[in-house]
Amino acid sequence: xxxxxxxxxxxxxxxxxxxxxxxxxxxxxxxxxxxxxxxxxxxxxxxxxxxxxxxxxxxxxxxxxxxxxxxxxxxxxxxxxxxxxxxxxxxxxxxxxxxxxxxxxxxxxxxxxxxxxxxxxxxxxxxxxxxxxxxxxxxxxxxxxxxxxxxxxxxxxxxxxxxxxxxxxxxxxxxxxxxxxxxxxxxxxxxxxxxxxxxxxxxxxxxxxxxxxxxxxxxxx
Numbered sequence: 697x698x699x700x701x702x703x704x705x706x707x708x709x710x711x712x713x714x715x716x717x718x719x720x721x722x723x724x725x726x727x728x729x730x731x732x733x734x735x736x737x738x739x740x741x742x743x744x745x746x747x748x749x750x751x752x753x754x755x756x757x758x759x760x761x762x763x764x765x766x767x768x769x770x771x772x773x774x775x776x777x778x779x780x781x782x783x784x785x786x787x788x789x790x791x792x793x794x795x796x797x798x799x800x801x802x803x804x805x806x807x808x809x810x811x812x813x814x815x816x817x818x819x820x821x822x823x824x825x826x827x828x829x830x831x832x833x834x835x836x837x838x839x840x841x842x843x844x845x846x847x848x849x850x851x852x853x854x855x856x857x858x859x860x861x862x863x864x865x866x867x868x869x870x871x872x873x874x875x876x877x878x879x880x881x882x883x884x885x886x887x888x889x890x891x892x893x894x895x896x897x898x899x900x901x902x903x904x905x906x907x908x909x910x911x912x913x914x915x916x917x
Contacts, residue, residue, distance in 0.1 A: 697797075699841060703726075704726045707725070707775055708774050709721040718764060719757070727782070741769070741839050741865070742779070742795075743763060745757035746758070771874070792836075793880065794882075797839075800825055803874070805818070806818040815866075816855050818852075819837070829879065837854070838866070
């Protein structure tokens with residue numbers, strides 16, 4: 697688990713194809729490594745990876761074909777910057793929100809606009825994630841815990857302060873960039889719980905009809 701508070705920006709040092717997968721080497725920059733051991737989890741731009749080697753200036757991790765296909769890691773090139781966060785501990789300050797490092801989908805930056813010293817971004821999420829994104833709710837974007845300022849359909853807005861722009865990769869975001877998205881885990885699991893015994897039915901989904909049938913929506917007069 698992570699908090700979505702980025703502690704360092706590293707960069708891709710190498711990518712080695714390994715029988716359909718990729719072994720990825722990350723230079724970790726200012727990320728402290730003294731307490732890191734092989735097997736520890738590190739979020740790389742929002743993707744939870746396991747350190748398999750520790751060469752001293754960073755780490756190596758294996759990235760599966762599944763992860764490559766469902767995140768932006770498959771598009772990385774040597775030199776690309778990445779957001780980094782080590783897994784939280786019982787004594788970690790939870791300054792963001794609970795983040796699993798399991799990416800739900802890839803979004804696209806639609807707009808960047810200055811707003812005083814801050815920058816407003818508009819992000820297009822996959823349609824199937826729209827129901828989990830709420831105004832003033834939390835979302836994780838490339839590993840960064842952020843607050844949704846507004847939402848319309850599958851499009852949502854963010855207002856990013858100067859500190860976040862300078863301490864993460866968001867300062868480089870421009871329209872067209874793809875980003876890893878993880879929705880609030882509470883919303884994701886709550887939807888599953890609401891299905892109850894119907895969760896075993898592969899065709900079951902939360903719909904207005906489902907909510908009305910189970911008393912969550914008042915009928916019209």
